[in-house]
Amino acid sequence: MTGSKEFRLAGPEDGLPCTNCGMVRSRADLDRLLWCQGCIDASRARAARLGWGIGVVVAILAALWIWLFAAPTDLVWGGWAASLVALLWLGARFGREITYGVYRARGGPKAPDALPGVERPPPGLR
Numbered sequence: 001m002t003g004s005k006e007f008r009l010a011g012p013e014d015g016l017p018c019t020n021c022g023m024v025r026s027r028a029d030l031d032r033l034l035w036c037q038g039c040i041d042a043s044r045a046r047a048a049r050l051g052w053g054i055g056v057v058v059a060i061l062a063a064l065w066i067w068l069f070a071a072p073t074d075l076v077w078g079g080w081a082a083s084l085v086a087l088l089w090l091g092a093r094f095g096r097e098i099t100y101g102v103y104r105a106r107g108g109p110k111a112p113d114a115l116p117g118v119e120r121p122p123p124g125l126r
């Protein structure tokens, strides 16, 4: 049986293409969905930015609702402000996780190094 290549199991030294960007990576550098670290980082960064946008929208809508319908008195103004800050933070976190989940299911932004010869800024600057 030794020397037979038919039954050799694929080892960590064998490369596989990342299912998001297509770059061949070592199996050890791919996660369970076969994404490379660059794609994970790019998707996380973009999902975080989108999440903050969602959080801001949620906080603005809540502020409008408070202003128009709840009509806060001066006594509880600080409580309403704290609620808005909490909504902003929660909206950003939920938005980030949902956006990241959608990226993982459907394919997210490609890793910056996935396109050789194409100059792209680091994920944080886009």
Ligand SMILES: [Zn+2]
Residues within 6 Å of the ligand: 018, 019, 020, 021, 022, 023, 035, 036, 037, 038, 039, 111, 114
């Ligand atoms: Zn990738």
